[in-house]
Amino acid sequence: MRVLLLTTRFPPSNSTGTRRPYLMARKLRDEGHQVTVVHDAFVEQAPWITDLDGMTLFPMSLSDRPPGLSLPMRLIAALDHSLNGSRIHGPMRVLADLLLPLDHGRRWNITPDELADKVGKQDIVIATGPSWSTYEFGHHISRKWNASFFLDYRDPWTIAIPEVGLYMITHLGGPISGTLRRWRMRKAEKSFSSNATGITAATPLVLRNAQVVIGDRPALVVLNGFETPPHVAQQTNDTLFNMVYTGSMYREQEWDIVRSGLELFLQQRPDLAPHFRLTIAGPHIDADKALVHLGRWMNSTPWITPLKRIDRSSSIRLQVNSNLLLHVGFKGKKGLFPIKFIEYLSAGPPIVQVSTGHDMVEDTLERTGAGSVVSTPESLAALLAEHMEAWLAGHPIRYSPDPKAMDGLSWKHQAQHWYQFIVEQHRHRMGGDV
Numbered sequence: 519m520r521v522l523l524l525t526t527r528f529p530p531s532n533s534t535g536t537r538r539p540y541l542m543a544r545k546l547r548d549e550g551h552q553v554t555v556v557h558d559a560f561v562e563q564a565p566w567i568t569d570l571d572g573m574t575l576f577p578m579s580l581s582d583r584p585p586g587l588s589l590p591m592r593l594i595a596a597l598d599h600s601l602n603g604s605r606i607h608g609p610m611r612v613l614a615d616l617l618l619p620l621d622h623g624r625r626w627n628i629t630p631d632e633l634a635d636k637v638g639k640q641d642i643v644i645a646t647g648p649s650w651s652t653y654e655f656g657h658h659i660s661r662k663w664n665a666s667f668f669l670d671y672r673d674p675w676t677i678a679i680p681e682v683g684l685y686m687i688t689h690l691g692g693p694i695s696g697t698l699r700r701w702r703m704r705k706a707e708k709s710f711s712s713n714a715t716g717i718t719a720a721t722p723l724v725l726r727n728a729q730v731v732i733g734d735r736p737a738l739v740v741l742n743g744f745e746t747p748p749h750v751a752q753q754t755n756d757t758l759f760n761m762v763y764t765g766s767m768y769r770e771q772e773w774d775i776v777r778s779g780l781e782l783f784l785q786q787r788p789d790l791a792p793h794f795r796l797t798i799a800g801p802h803i804d805a806d807k808a809l810v811h812l813g814r815w816m817n818s819t820p821w822i823t824p825l826k827r828i829d830r831s832s833s834i835r836l837q838v839n840s841n842l843l844l845h846v847g848f849k850g851k852k853g854l855f856p857i858k859f860i861e862y863l864s865a866g867p868p869i870v871q872v873s874t875g876h877d878m879v880e881d882t883l884e885r886t887g888a889g890s891v892v893s894t895p896e897s898l899a900a901l902l903a904e905h906m907e908a909w910l911a912g913h914p915i916r917y918s919p920d921p922k923a924m925d926g927l928s929w930k931h932q933a934q935h936w937y938q939f940i941v942e943q944h945r946h947r948m949g950g951d952v
Contacts, residue, residue, distance in 0.1 A: 519641040519944075520552045522659065524652040528557035528575070537857075538672060538720075538742055539646045540568060545933045547572045554637050556655070558626075576637065581627040584619065591618055598622075612695045616702050620651040630658035639663045642944055646670040650706070657710040666944040669711055670740075671719040671728050676704040678730035681852035682723050685769050686806050707731055716943040718936060721878060723853020738939040742857050743929035744864035758795040759906050761870075762840035764833050765858040766802040767809055771846040775872050777815060779898030784821070786899060790906045791821070796844070799825040799836060837865035841915070842905060843889070847873020847880075855879065863888055863927060868905075868917040872898060886923040890916075 523546075525539035539555075547553045552574075559577035583595045598614040601607040619625060626633070633655055643665045645656030653669060660667035677683040677700075690699040708731065711717070716736035719725035725739055767773070784791040798816055801824070803809035816824040828836070837843060843862045848854055855878045862869050863882075869889030871879055876891075883889045892898045905915040925931060 520554070520639065521546050521642045521644065522637055522640040522656075522665070523553065523555045524557075524643070524645040524656050524659075525555065526558050526646075526649050526652070527560050528555050537745075538670075541745070541929050541933060542644065542646075542670070542936070543573055544569065545937055549937060554640070556626075556633065556637065558624075578626040578628060578633075580624045582623050582625075584622070584625040584627055584629075585632075586629040587618070594618060595622060608695070612691070612698060615699050620654050620706060621649045624649070625651055626655070630655050631662070634659040634662045640665045642666045642668065642940065644668045644670060644940070646672060647675060648673060650675055650703075650710075653710040654706070657713060661713055666715040666947050667713055668940060668943070669714050669717045669728075671717065671724050672742075673720075674724050674727045675707045676700060676731055677727065679723060679727045679853070681850065682721075682727050682854070684848070684851070684854075685808075686766070704731060711735075715947050716939065718939065721853045721855045727853070736939075736943050738936065740936045740939075741855060741927065741932050742860050743927050743932040744860050745929050746864055756839075756841075757793070759790075759793050759841050759909050760795050760797055760839075761842040761844050761902075762797045762799070762836055763801075763844040763846070764799045764828075764837060764861075765856075766800070766805070767812055767846075768848065769806055769808040770848040770851055772849050772873055773812055773846060775874070775893070775895055775898065776844070776846060779872070779892070779895035780902075782895050783899035783902045787903050787906075790903060790910075793906065793910065794902070795821055795823060797823045797825065797836065797840070799833060800827040802827070834861070834865065837862065837867070840865075840867050841909060842902075843867050843869045845869055845871045845879065845889075847871060847875055849874060851875070852877050855882075860927065863924065868915060870898070870901060882927070886920050886927070887917075888919045888924065 523539060523543050528539055543553050543555050553572070554574040554576065556576045556578060559579050582599050583592065587595060594614050594617055598610050601610050614622060640659065640663050643656045643660040645652040647653055656667055659665070673687055674682045677688055690696045690703065711732040714732070714735050717725070717728055718738045718740045719728060720740065720742055722739050725737055729735070729737065780796065784794070801812070801816070803813045816822050843865060845859055845862060859879055863886070869883060871883055871889060871891045873880060873891065874893045880891045883891055890901055892901055908915045
């Protein structure tokens, strides 16, 4: 079968979050299908070396004035571009977001009909989001070729269930501009999913959120999974006990427990404090002004080593060589299963989850034995003291992952279910004749 995958960055960058589309394409290719991938034309400074043999790639240049616009739309796009950074840009940007095509500021420089002709007739079209214009292109291309159309939600598009939304990812503006953008986005999501054969999503709640917006479709949860067996946790030869956090920070995370717990630990155990270090790599706090206080804390605290964004190989090396991996929960949120957490599971060292709630991450740690969950500053301080005492004595710290439970979270395991779902739904749509 001929399968078209529409995504953003491809081949995947060193950012972990871009790997899911590549793994999908690889699975389809390995099953013997003709795989075509349309993606953003993007040059990664430190590319992830991947196996792309047997795939046809179409990198698309991006434009803030894509083709196919009417004269009024071209005028709006020109004004939106020329006013960028000015005081009056806000209202014009809202107007552009309401009237111009999706992702108009960084949209593929081609019309859906032109792209359909470029890639040729397809049997199956798969679109992954974000960016959400991939859904629009997939909708039109699949209709033109009468192909089965599948949507893959890595994140929610519009929010029907508040618990799945994160400010940095799903916030669309203030009371007026946000309401208008949400109206437009929900209308677009319903429209460009109207011919969907099926949908997949990275968590059960993200899937349910999509179903509330677009209606019932054949659906499957496909978790993000690690690709390689977990490393064997080893004691490092570092003179400091290094707890590591990699990835972005979010305003919803319970960093107040982390800060209070670490300060309590250092006060209660002055004998251990000189041997402790927290390394925070790539927090990306400049994306949200509400995180300024975390930036001050990181930069003014002597036992914290803040690092800028690092590439994937450096991030993995930092995780593998740590003594403890820090993961911070999202207060009041559900249905989140961060890719960084999946990456942690395969890194090797034990994970400490700091959160007051109980959802997918906490359940996974309990089921796999890959770490511990703490919900108060006191329990975090006590756990750190326990681990550091064992480390200083040269003993393994408390950690007993279950190999069978861990294997269920591998991408190999998840991809097989996903592939079967795609093929079966396509066969059903075609009346069993494929």
